[in-house]
Amino acid sequence: DAGVIQSPRHEVTEMGQEVTLRCKPISGHDYLFWYRQTMMRGLELLIYFNNNVPIDDSGMPEDRFSAKMPNASFSTLKIQPSEPRDSAVYFCASSFRAETDTQYFGPGTRLTVL
Amino acid sequence: QKEVEQNSGPLSVPEGAIASLNCTYSDRGSQSFFWYRQYSGKSPELIMFIYSNGDKEDGRFTAQLNKASQYVSLLIRDSQPSDSATYLCAVTTLRGSNTGKLIFGQGTTLQVKP
Numbered sequence: 001d002a003g004v005i006q007s008p009r010h011e012v013t014e015m016g017q018e019v020t021l022r023c024k025p026i027s028g029h030d031y032l033f034w035y036r037q038t039m040m041r042g043l044e045l046l047i048y049f050n051n052n053v054p055i056d057d058s059g060m061p062e063d064r065f066s067a068k069m070p071n072a073s074f075s076t077l078k079i080q081p082s083e084p085r086d087s088a089v090y091f092c093a094s095s096f097r098a099e100t101d102t103q104y105f106g107p108g109t110r111l112t113v114l
Numbered sequence: 115q116k117e118v119e120q121n122s123g124p125l126s127v128p129e130g131a132i133a134s135l136n137c138t139y140s141d142r143g144s145q146s147f148f149w150y151r152q153y154s155g156k157s158p159e160l161i162m163f164i165y166s167n168g169d170k171e172d173g174r175f176t177a178q179l180n181k182a183s184q185y186v187s188l189l190i191r192d193s194q195p196s197d198s199a200t201y202l203c204a205v206t207t208l209r210g211s212n213t214g215k216l217i218f219g220q221g222t223t224l225q226v227k228p
Contacts, residue, residue: 043158102148108157
């Protein structure tokens with residue numbers, strides 16, 4: 001299995017631009033999670049999906065952030081407009097049966113907003 | 115009070131020693147507990163999970179859970195320089211919702227010196 005795939009691996013953009021991060025979960029996993037990691041705040045859950053349906057988006061920082069999962073093998077996290085404080089590493093993870101099952105992380109996208 | 119607390123370290127141990135990493139959590143209803151290892155610049159990877167009070171051993175790693183005291187620990191025997199990484203404690207919580215999700219601690223940085 002290829003594991004969780006994320007793209008791009010690195011993204012540098014200017015403040016105000018739209019940023020789209022992409023994720024392909026492990027095949028057969030029902031749950032997909034988006035996390036953000038910074039030195040100050042650690043690893044934070046932004047949103048997660050079960051069978052393509054958003055279950056908990058309480059971690060999404062504000063309306064500039066949105067996430068979709070149009071099918072079982074693809075999800076996007078969009079930031080519009082981006083701000084310097086959005087600079088972080090964004091991880092996607094998936095798990096098989098439940099939110100409480102082992103989560104497998106993708107390699108992450110390092111976002112820098114200038 | 116943070117939901118999951120860890121000493122950020124760094125914890126420095128000599129090669130061959132036992133490294134002891136500790137984590138406390140605030141939600142008494144938490145049921146599942148995970149230890150992830152994260153090398154610098156990489157994504158978190160699961161080391162162990164534990165659900166029941168007591169010890170669980172896997173090779174050089176032992177997870178210990180004490181629900182009454184609300185702490186979970188990870189012991190690494192015969193520490194190797196390759197164990198140098200940040201160790202993240204993650205705890206499931208239902209607080210504030212009817213869906214479980216993982217809450218991560220800030221992580222403890224372990225340095226194993228040859």
